Every structure is written in structure tokens, then in C-alpha cells.
Amino acid sequence: MFLNPIFLKLNKTAWLMAIASVLFCWVFAYHLVRTDYVKLITLYVGLFVLFYNIIKLLKHNTKALTYLAFGFRAIFILAIPNLSQDFFRFIWDGRMILEDINPYLNTVESFISAGKYPVEQALELRAGMGDLNASHFTNYPPINQLCFAIAALFSSKSILGSVMVMRLLIIAADFGTLHFGSKLLEKLKLPTHNIFWYILNPFIIIELTGNLHFEGVMIFFLVWSLYLLYVGKWQFAAVVLALSISVKLIPLIFLPLFFQWFVKRNVISSKHKKPVLSEDERRKPYNQAQDNGAQKWVPAFAGITRLTSFYAIVILTTLLLFAPFYSSEFINNYSKTVALWFGNFEFNGSLYYIAREVGYLFRGYNEIAIIGTITPILVILFTLIITFLRKNSTFKALITAMLLVLSFYYFTTTTVHPWYVATLLILSVFTTYKFPLVWSFVIVLSYLAYVNINSMDKSENLWVIALEYIIVYSVFIWEVFIKKAPRKLEA
Template sequence: MLLNPTFLKLNKLPLLMVLFSVLFYWAFAYNLVRTDYVKLIMLYCALFFLFYKLVQRFKSNISFLTYLAFGFRATFILAIPNLSQDFYRFIWDGRIILEGINPYLFTVEDFISQDKFPVAEALELRAGMGDLNASHFTNYPPINQLCFVISAVFASKSILGSVVVMRLIIIAADFGTLYFGKKLLEKLKLPTHNIFWYILNPFIIIELTGNLHFEGVMIFFLVWSLYLLFVGKWQWAAVVLALSVSVKLIPLIFLPLFFQWFNKRTTLENEASTSLNLTKLIAFYIIIAVTTFLLFAPFYSSEFINNYSKTVALWFQNFEFNGSLYYIAREIGYLFRGYNEIAIIGKVTPIIVVLFVLGITFFRKNRTPIELITAMLLALSFYYFTTTTVHPWYVATLLILSVFTNYKFPLVWSCAIILSYLAYINLNKADKSENLWIIALEYTIVYGVFIWELYIKNTPETESK
């Protein structure tokens, strides 16, 4: 038995750590206000310390760690998210679709301003999501919308009911990530317990299960796709990768990186094989494009294209939160022009990111599975280092990719990211701007570890953790 008397006797302290973890998660879920910054930081740091020690202590007991991971998640089942209000928009979109209305064509404010209430609890949902979310068109892709619809089917008149259904979907996705993550680690000949740096991480449990961010579903499809690719089932890998893109658009940044994977030669003279692999690469991209198009097709209209492109553009040219290199560029703009340069920087940054991705596509070796995943990690890291907006849950994708490499800076970032919730803590309460000292502290930690691993430690890509 997993918890036989001998096990209990030999693990009194670790089991006490488990008990405290459950209590701290319960406090986080049901007895925490976001603006209670001291309690927020103390609970999070305590949970992160306990998580780290538990993985270290039980890394050879995969079953026990699995029970812990989903036991901790169960603590949040009946909790209303307390660090994010995005879930109100998720519920709105799901219910709108059930009413036969295309969510990409109307903002929430379009209805409320005309005293129209097309879904149950419309006013509560509008108040919960806030002015900013209500005034913009939805930007959630179709598979994400499907998750919202499922919650609406089972709980069309209860906010808590909808939250529970969405939470169960995210937990199920974590089961899938655990399953394929372990298989992928075995394929790469890496320790299988590495997956728990993601699955058991309090950052993942709180941000995805607790706050209902669907990066967890996107990551499930991404890991599944990589596993299929590395076992030779590239056609299905393309389909599943399209599903990942249709939850969150972020995997699109990885597409150029597959070039070397499909064009590697078994011998230097094997040009016929290279030509065949190029054909496979093109087919791989076509499958992704066609699958993604078919998933978006039910919502297609000329208005949809216009609304969706405008909404996506907002993330580059209007929104600012928890940036790093962008904030430095912004301050330089202030010095020379006297006002915010986001309209200019927001247009230049995507071009720089594309050039960087193309650079590591063609000038870096990405031919083995670990080399390819490392390239994906570096590409996405560069994007987050330069973009205008880095919400905490964005780091989840970096964290899962790092599991299959020897880079630990995403693990460190998953701890330091809690500082971003303190960004608006200013001594002058009238000042609603971010506290750049706190942002600087966060990125000093992250960049310090990143530079140490990349240039000083010179982390090898194939050495086991």
C-alpha cells in the first residue's frame, strides 16, 4: 500500500509538509484578497518551498507525487478565482455561443449599453469582468471557446457551476500533460520526475487550476504534439499542434523552428532524403493551417477578421504590464520625445522577435528533440523579454518546455513572478502606475539566473537534471 504504517513512520516530516501545503492552498483559495500583499507573498513563498522539498524528497515515488498534485488541485474546486477576473468573460462567451450569437462580433458593452441581457447573470458577469474586458472583442480562439461552451452547457445559470466545470477541464488537461510529459521524458532518457517541476508547482496550481487560465489546455496539446512528432507520427502531431494554437495563439511562434527537424540528413550525400523531408515540412505546415482554418470557420465573417486582428493588435500597441526590455526602451523614448513610445515600439518588437526566431531557425542546431525544445524555449523567452505585456500565467509555457531541458530560469521565474502582483503597490495610493522597483527586482532575479545558465554555467542541453 502507498500509505502503509512503515511509510507513515518514515515520512512524518514530509507528510506534515503535505498537511501544511493543503492548509496553505485552502487559505489561498478561500481566504485571500488580492490586495492583501503580505499574506499573498507569505503563502506563495511557503507553498513554493514546500513544493520544492516534496519533489526532492519523493522524486522516486511518482505515484505519491501524482496523488499530491491532484489532491492539491482538488482544494480549489469550489473556489471563485481571486487573482484574475478573466473567467467572467469566459462564462459570457460560452453562454453567448449557446444563444447562437457569434462572440467575435459583439463586445459585452454592445449589449449592456442598450439594456440587453442575452445571457443569465449578464449584469453580474459584466461587473465582474470590468470595463476594459467588456469594451473589447473577445480574443479567445475556437477550442478555448469550446471549453467555455461546455461550462455553459452544464451550468448556464450559475457562475460557481461554470467555474467548477472549467476547472475540471483544466485539471483533466493537466492529467494529459502528466501522461504525455512522462512518456516524452522517457523518450528523451530524462528523469520522469522532472514533470513534477511543472505539475506540482504552486504557480501552475494557482494560476491554471485556481485562476482558470487555459494555458494548461494549450500546453497539454503542445506536449502531446511534441511526443507524436518525436515518435514519427508527424501528421497527427500537426493536427494536435493546430488544436494547441486554437486554444492560445502562442505556439505559432514555434512554427519556423521545425525546419531543421524535417530537413536533417541521415548522411551528407542523401539529397533525395532531404527533398522528401522538405515535402513533409510543407505538408506539416499545410495540415496545421487547414486544421486551424476549419476550427475558426464556424465563426468566419469579414467583421470577424477585422475585430480579431484589432483585438490581437492591442496586446502589442496598447497594453502594458510587467514588461522588462520594453520598459527600458520606453524610458529611453521618454528622454528623447517626452511621451510613451508604445505605438512605435509595439510595431517594431514583433519584427525583432520574428528575426530572432528566424535566426535560431537557420543558424542554430535544432535537429535533436532536446535541441528543438531548447530552441522553442529560447524563442519564447526572447518574446516575453521584449513584449509589452507579460501576465503571470504566460510563464507556464516556458516552465513546461524547461522540463525537457536543463535550463532552470523558468522554474525560478515561476517563483519570482508573484512579484508582478505587487506591481501596483505604491506608497502614494493616488499613483496607479506600476512600481518599477518591484518589476526591476523580479527581472533582476530572472535575468541573473538566465545569464548565469546561458553564458557562465554554459548549461548543456543533454545532461540529465
């Protein structure tokens, strides 16, 4: 990497920061234990400071930033994830598919307790994933399962081999995100180096490449879909969005937000008999804008027809992707597993934890059973408000709406694992908001949540969680409610 002519042109400071980042990544990948909290924080803060300054120094040298981003990822190729054990379940599911066994129909524990070992290294995988994961049905959608199956196909007897294959898939997805993200930034007339706040971010490299979370693959399809939608290929965009949903279900929350992009953006004023233009569209000659598929004006009823067709393609494609696994047991198991995230699991919550403490004053127990049923309703109501009461008819406004809706969901949900923030971060590079970038920095505090003086106390340290969210909410409130964003970037 460092013999490349691009790097020979870098100044001394850039060289030193690049070398320091390589060393920090190496130590993080191969010489860090999750419970070594001081080392974890030191390495993470160091990497983040280096990352921030590298982008500031090289923002006009995107080739160098690209080489660095994927060079840092290459360091993790041979590493076993050290901050997450989810990958053991990924390997199990993939090998189950390879054995022609539907992974959605049985828990891992049901096999092991019966003395059955349907895949290679079954006992080792069961021990690695832990009791909680082994006792529940899998909740990973079909395209995610396809990635697991590819890893099993190339490495059915080696855990490290499976890890390497999955890691290469995630890195390949990051290449795709870089490509389509840069093209979309160009279309939106935003600085193309913004994409490196995601691609080069140590949080993304560690959580996705390092710890094998497939948000990276979901984000690739999401960004690709947004690009296709912007250039007018909405049918293809719908198919690709379904692929994103079939990696992680979270893009489902964005579906209502496309209403104004398809309908209000395309309204022809019956009074003035001429198109109603956005700021971006006003800058273009009329004929040029008409010829651009992304900026074509049609009657409102045609916009509604396209919106309906868009939704139909997304839903139908998603159902077809799930179809190979279909059975009545699958529907029952999968719905129960998804419901667990709202009614059973608690980790790194914010507003939920406050509501829980208030509830304890009146009832004293099992607050998640009550709050967990209210939270989805609040999220749906907020999404509908943003859909119909906020102006989302331009593409930047649409992406900002997606960012706000997903933020509200994470602010109110019971569980926010660190890698969840990746989707907020990629959306933010197309907006003026920086609170997801700040969150990607302070999210490391969630790994300290179980640091307690009393080792027998397994509950989260709420002081640590409070510090994380005080920082995040302070920046969020400043940017959304106090600071006035430049009008030229609001379109």
C-alpha cells in the same frame, strides 16, 4: 487522499509537508483577497518552499507526487478565482455560444449599454469582468471557446457551477500533460520526475487551476504534439498542434523552428552515402533506428516535403477550427483585438520598459505606439536566426530552441501576465535550464506592481518589476552564457 497506502509509507517529514501544503492551499483558495499583499506573498513563498522540498524528498515516488499534485488541485474546486477576473468573460462567451450568438462580433458593453441582456446573469458578469474587458472584442480562439461553451452547457445559470466545469477541464488537461510529458521524458532519457517541476508547482496550481487560465489546455496539446512528433506520427502531431494554437495563439511562434527537425535531421550524405546521425541515434543499432519512425532517415527533399505537409496540416486545421465563426466582421474585430497586445497594453514588461524610458528622453509620450511595432519584427528576426543558424536537429535542441524563442518574446513584449510563464516552465522540464522555474517563483512580484504609497497613483511600481527581472535575468545569463551545460544533455 491521505488514507491511500502510498501515503501510509511516507516518512514524517513528507507527511508534515503535505499537510502544510494542504492548509496553505486552502487558505489561498478561500481566505485570500488579492490586495492582502503580505498574506499573498507569505502563502506563495511557503507553498513554493514546500513544493521544492517535496519533490527533492519524493522524486523517486512519482505515484505519491501525482496524488499530491491532483489532491492540491481538488482543494480549489469550489473556489471563485481571487487573483483574476478573466473568468467572467469566459462565462459570458460560453453562454453567448449556447444562445447561438457569435461571441466575436460584439463587445459586452455594446449589449449592456443598449439595455440588452443576452445571457443569464449578464449584469453580474459585466460587473465582474470590469470596464477594460467589457469594452473589447473577445480574443479567445475556438477550442478555448469550446471549453467556455461546455461550461455553459453544464451550468448556464450559476457562476460557481461554470467555474467548477472549467476547472475540471483544466485539471483533466494537466492529467494529459503529466501522461505525455512523462512519456516524452522517458523517450529523451531524462528523469521522469522532472515533469513535477510543472505539475506540482504552486504557480501552475494557482494560476491555471485556481485562476482558470487555459494555458494548461494549450500546454497539454503542445506536449502531446511534441510526443507524437518524436515517435514519428508527424501528421497527427500537426493536427494536435493546431488544437494547441486554437486554445492560445502562442504556439504559432514555434512553427519555423521545426525546419531542421524535418530537413537537416533527415539528410542522407551524398558524399558518404550513409545517414548523418545525431548523438541519440548513434547509440542505437542501425536497423533498430531505421525502424523507429522518429529516427527514420530519408533524403533531404523528402524532409522538405514532410515539413511543407506538416505546415499545411497545421494551418488548414487551424482555419477549419475558426471557420464556424467566420465573417468579415470577425476578421476585423479579431485582428484589432490581437493588435492591442502590441500597441496598447502594458504590464510587467522588462526590456520594453527600459526602451520606453529611453524614448521618453527624446519624445516624451506614447512610446508603445512606436516600440510596439518594432517588437514583433525583432521577435521574427530572432526566431529566424534560431531556426537557421542554431543547430536544432535533435529533439532536445528543438525544445531548447522553442524555450529561447519564447523567452525572447516575453523579454521584449509590452505585456507579461503571470500565467504566460507556464509555457516556458513546461518547455524547461525537457532541458537543462532552470530560469523558468525561478521565474515561476518570482512572478508573484508582478501582483505587487500596483503597490504605491500614493493610492491615487495607478502606475506600476517599477522597483518591484526591476527586482523580479534582476533575479530572472541573472539566472538566465548564468545558464545561457556563463555556465556550461553537460554535453550529454545538449543533444
